[in-house]
Amino acid sequence: MFLLALSALQNVTENNDNSYFRVAGIHGYPFAPWQEDPGFVPANPNRGYCTHSSALFTTWHRPYLVLLEQMLCDQARSIAQQFQGYDAGRWQAAAEEVRLPYWDWSSTTTQSRIPAALKQPSISVNTPSGQATIANPMYSYKFLSPQPAASGFGPQTVQGAGDDELFSSFESRRQATLNMFTGTDYNQFNIELENIHNTIHVQIGGDMVFVPRSGYVPIFFLHHANVDRLTAMYQATHPGLTLTPRRRSPTFALGGAGPDDLNTPLYPFRHPDRRLWTSNDVSTAESIFTYGYSYPDVPQGLPRQELQSFTTERVNELYAPQPASPALARFFTGDESGVPGSPTTRLEWSANVQVRGNEVVGSFRIQVFIDAFLAGVASNFADARMPMSTPNDQINASLPLTPTLVRQNVGLSPDETVPVLEEKLKWVVERRTDDGTAFIPISTADLSSLVVSVFSNEADYPTDTSQLPTKGEPVTYYEPTAGKVGGLQPGQGPTVGVQTGNGNGTSPASTRMRKVRL
Numbered sequence: 001m002f003l004l005a006l007s008a009l010q011n012v013t014e015n016n017d018n019s020y021f022r023v024a025g026i027h028g029y030p031f032a033p034w035q036e037d038p039g040f041v042p043a044n045p046n047r048g049y050c051t052h053s054s055a056l057f058t059t060w061h062r063p064y065l066v067l068l069e070q071m072l073c074d075q076a077r078s079i080a081q082q083f084q085g086y087d088a089g090r091w092q093a094a095a096e097e098v099r100l101p102y103w104d105w106s107s108t109t110t111q112s113r114i115p116a117a118l119k120q121p122s123i124s125v126n127t128p129s130g131q132a133t134i135a136n137p138m139y140s141y142k143f144l145s146p147q148p149a150a151s152g153f154g155p156q157t158v159q160g161a162g163d164d165e166l167f168s169s170f171e172s173r174r175q176a177t178l179n180m181f182t183g184t185d186y187n188q189f190n191i192e193l194e195n196i197h198n199t200i201h202v203q204i205g206g207d208m209v210f211v212p213r214s215g216y217v218p219i220f221f222l223h224h225a226n227v228d229r230l231t232a233m234y235q236a237t238h239p240g241l242t243l244t245p246r247r248r249s250p251t252f253a254l255g256g257a258g259p260d261d262l263n264t265p266l267y268p269f270r271h272p273d274r275r276l277w278t279s280n281d282v283s284t285a286e287s288i289f290t291y292g293y294s295y296p297d298v299p300q301g302l303p304r305q306e307l308q309s310f311t312t313e314r315v316n317e318l319y320a321p322q323p324a325s326p327a328l329a330r331f332f333t334g335d336e337s338g339v340p341g342s343p344t345t346r347l348e349w350s351a352n353v354q355v356r357g358n359e360v361v362g363s364f365r366i367q368v369f370i371d372a373f374l375a376g377v378a379s380n381f382a383d384a385r386m387p388m389s390t391p392n393d394q395i396n397a398s399l400p401l402t403p404t405l406v407r408q409n410v411g412l413s414p415d416e417t418v419p420v421l422e423e424k425l426k427w428v429v430e431r432r433t434d435d436g437t438a439f440i441p442i443s444t445a446d447l448s449s450l451v452v453s454v455f456s457n458e459a460d461y462p463t464d465t466s467q468l469p470t471k472g473e474p475v476t477y478y479e480p481t482a483g484k485v486g487g488l489q490p491g492q493g494p495t496v497g498v499q500t501g502n503g504n505g506t507s508p509a510s511t512r513m514r515k516v517r518l
Contacts, residue, residue, distance in 0.1 A: 001094040002101070003125050005076035006137040006218070014144050021144070021216075023068055026050075026268065028212025028383075029151055031252060034268045043255035048212055049267055052381065053357070053393045055187055055246035055260045057194045058231040059279035061224050063269035066291045068221060069100050082128035099293050102225035105166065105200055106177040106319060112166035114204070118159065118219050138218045152210065152383075152434070157217045160205020160436060169199070171403035172376040178319035179348075179400065181234060182459070182471050186241045189234050195397040197227055198381040202363050202432060209363045209436035210383035228288075232298045236285035236311035237468060239304055243279055249393065285311075309466040316465040321346075331412050332461070347412045348459045348471065349401040351425070352495050353378040356449040357393035360442060364431035368399055368452070371424040375404040396495075401454075414456070414477070421480035427452055444486045453488035453495045454480040 012019035017035055026034050028048030033040055051060040073095070080088075080095035105112045117123075123136040135142065140156045147153040173196060180192045200223055207213040214220050235241070248258025253267035262283065265276035281287065285298050285307065294300045297314040298307070332346045351368045357380045365379040376399025401421070405412060410420050429447060430439035444450065458472040476494040481487030488495060 001076050001080070001091065002072070002098050003123060003134075003137060004079050004127065005072045005095075005098055007134055008075040008079060009071055010137050010141055011144070018071055018074075020141060023071065024141070024215040024220075026064065026067075027215030027220075028210075029153075029216075031212070035270070036253075036268060037274075040253075042252050044250050044252055047250065047252045048215075049252045050211065050215075051251055051260075052194070052211065052249060054249040054251075055190060055243045056264060056266065056279060057197075058190050058227065059243065059282050060266050062228055062231070062282045062288075062291075063266055063277045065100060065221065065224060065228055066293075067269060069098075069293065072100070073098055079128065084128070100225045101222055102229050102295070103219070103222040104226055104229075104318075105223070106170075106174045108174070108318075112170040112173060113163045114159075114166065114219070115222075118222070138222075141216050141218060152213060153207070153216075157213075158206035158436070159208065159217055159219055162204040165203035165205070166200070168374045169203070169377050171407070172374075172400045173199075174319055175321075175348075175400035175403050176376075176398075177230070178315065178469065179398070179471075180230070181237055181315050181319075182469050184238060184241065186234075186238070186243050187246055189238075190243065191396065192398070193227060193230060193234075195378065195395070197223070198395075199365065199377045199379040201381045202365050202379040203377070205432070206436045209381075209432045211381055212383050229295045229297065232285045232288050232295060233311050233315060235283070235287075236298050236307050237315060239284070239308055242283045312468055313465045315468065320461060320465075320469065331406055344461045344463060346402070346459060346461070347414075347417075347456050349405060349412065349417055349421075349454065349456050350398045351376060351401055351427075352451075352453045352455060353395060353397045353399060353427075354449070354451045354495055355380075355395050355447055357382065357395055359447050359449055360429075360431050362431055362434065363436075364429065364442065365439075366395075366450070366452070367428045367430070368401075369424075369426050369428070370401065370404050370408065370421065373404050373408065375399060375401050398455075417456075418477055418479050421454055421477075422482075425454065425480045426484070427486065447486060450486040451488055451492075451495055452481055452484075452486055455494070 010020040014021040016022065022034060025032060026048065027050045031045060031048060051057055076095035076098040080092040083091040103115055104110065118138045120136050121139050122133050124131065124133050140159060142156040143153065176192065176196055180189050183189055201208050201214060204219065207217050208220065242262060245259040245261040248254060248256060248260045250256050262279045264278060266278060267276065269277040271277065288294060288298065289300045297311055302310060332344045353366050355366065360380065363380060363382050365377050367374060368376045378395055378397035378399060380395055402412065405417060410417060427444065429442040429444055431442055433440060453476060455474040455476045457474050459469055461469045478488060478490045482490055
């Protein structure tokens with residue numbers, strides 16, 4: 001039913017506000033108003049409504065998904081009415097269950113690989129007229145009319161074959177996903193999640209590489225459903241934490257005056273009474289239930305404290321290293337008393353990457369290696385044809401090195417780790433080609449703002465899985481980067497710990513779960 005609904009939505013005429021074309025276009029291209037009041041004037045006509053490098057990154061994308069999901073539900077209900085016979089009721093019930101699936105790119109099941117269902121150009125489905133093979137609406141979106149050459153689009157969207165790219169950085173990504181939950185600053189969580197999100201876009205390739213075009217690629221919405229899921233999980237595990245004011249990153253509707261805060265309008269999304277959504281509407285985990293959906297890791301019906309414990313256990317189960325594993329045990333130290341719930345500790349090593357986003361035209365990445373092994377990736381998500389970044393947009397990404405060190409059987413004490421990193425740590429800069437299908441090397445020396453540093457934190461992993469891991473203060477080491485182009489040099493201050501970055505209508509009547517993990 002989801003496939004039928006998505007296919008139908010993609011075939012709604014492009015000038016209809018409730019079409020896939022118009023909703024996908026909210027994110028960027030063609031930079032047009034969506035259901036605005038008369039007299040609306042764009043603040044930045046060459047940008048989309050989307051919020052990036054912004055405190056509103058997580059909160060803006062929630063009503064965006066709610067809008068698309070609402071339209072899918074409407075299509076599903078309409079299609080269900082066309083089924084006849086003994087199982088017509090089953091299709092009508094299925095229509096009420098339609099929700100966006102999410103792709104957990106940090107899951108040990110997929111290990112960041114693109115789900116198989118998104119790689120098939122055609123797919124077999126049951127329709128009201130019987131079995132049929134249709135163009136797979138999750139594989140690509142076919143434009144109903146030719147797009148201007150300046151848009152960069154062909155007849156249909158292109159999803160790059162990024163499996164190897166994604167898998168190569170899975171271990172670091174999984175650790176980075178866990179690390180997001182150890183902090184108690186929502187803005188920092190927002191930055192860390194956007195960093196991971198950016199690299200997913202850049203590694204997938206094709207039209208996903210470019211901010212204004214990415215909203216048309218069907219995998220975009222599965223990717224962002226997972227971003228929303230992780231946001232809901234953070235809200236559940238840290239009840240009461242919300243975003244705090246931060247410098248504004250201008251959008252189609254919002255000018256440079258700021259900062260952004262909980263009351264900043266989330267254009268163009270409005271409630272039925274035409275009030276604009278704000279982050280206040282989506283600042284708790286429970287808010288998702290109000291808008292008609294839930295996740296297996298954030299189920300409806302639990303009191304807040306029980307939900308906090310439940311979701312915390314899910315975070316640990318899904319993303320935490322397991323000290324009891326024989327392969328990992330030697331990298332941990334623990335309380336030898338054997339008291340249940342006592343923490344198990346290890347030193348976590350990370351590389352911090354800082355660089356201005358406008359130093360390279362278009363999307364680019366900095367890959368960090370230990371010898372020949374990829375340890376992590378920091379990325380800038382942009383578009384060479386339609387630039388949307390501002391001069392003060394800053395990448396500030398911390399990339400876990402520990403999984404790669406463990407895989408190479410390197411001890412985690414400073415005496416063991418620092419000499420290895422001093423000898424073998426390196427980084428490579430590459431930008432995406434204008435068609436998003438390949439990478440072009442860039443000289444590290446050409447990025448004057450690039451600073452790569454190395455730091456460690458002592459991390460405690462409680463054996464009581466209803467508690468989140470905790471981390472100590474970062475300790476910076478100069479030896480691994482000294483004398484290397486783009487590396488932190490002796491005499492420069494530490495870079496870690498200094499924050500430099502910067503739907504209409506009614507909701508579905510009942511809550512349904514975004515429970516399909518692809």
